[in-house]
Amino acid sequence: MPIRFTLRASGGPALVAVAALAVVGCGAGPGKPASELAPPEPASASASVSPSALASASRPLTAEQLVSAALPQESPDENWHPVSVREPQVRDRDYQVSDPACRQLLAAAHARRPSQPAPAVVGQTFNWEDDNGGASTLASYGNSGAVAIFAEVREGLSTCRYYESPAPTTTYKGTVTVGPAPRLGDEAVQFEITAPTEVGPHVTQYTVVRTGSVIATFTKLSVGGRDIRAFPPAMIAQQISLLQQAQS
Secondary structure, three states: OOEOEEEOOOOOEEEOOOOOOOOOOOOOOOOEEHHHOOOOOOHHHHHHOOHHHHHHHOOOOOHHHHHHHOOOOOOOOOOOOOOEEOOOOOOHHHOOOOOHHHHHHHHHHOOOOOOOOOOEEEEEEEOOOOOOOEEEEEEEOOOOHHHHHHHHHHHHHHHOOEEEEEOOOOEEEEEEEEOOOOOOOOEEEEEEEEEOEOOOOEEEEEEEEEEOOEEEEEEEEEEOOOOOOOOOHHHHHHHHHHHHHHHO
């Protein structure tokens, strides 16, 4: 059964909440299937990362520093959302996702995997005219936590191809497609999740970047081919630069 949508007052479609993992986002275009990716290093392999990478990852930022390093937004209006500090994480077992690899991938990308010490996490929502918008999650980890969590992102992405998740009115059915990795930060991946809806494909693009102790996840939503399909690359580059400056 397809997922239902409501309409904004402006006439653009807005997604009804379908599941905890149906986060706003979109894809820049299909890439290679996840099955074609080379197997990544497991999360426990972070000990093999170069000393310089571990040193970079060991300078965590506080929630207040993450807020200060977040992207500046335009003047407030009815769709404006300030940067918000997230409460302590929900563990991945609380995600109802049929495939374990997909559950690990999404929980790690959204900073909801267990980590000691717990990361500082902030979120930001972006709205553009006549567009379903996007969001970012910035999570800073202590010790080498960011290296380990990003390894879990890669590990999950290597085998996650399709999953189902319960939604209020139907079942969310997501197909995962991997795109070329962008050259951002210390390491980065990009993928999209496509699900059928009444008004056409619901496509969520994920760009996940690790820079030092911080993992930044950007999502962009496109519905029925009517929206911008990619989170603006210039905004991603600006955010990564701000995070690098905050850690210098």
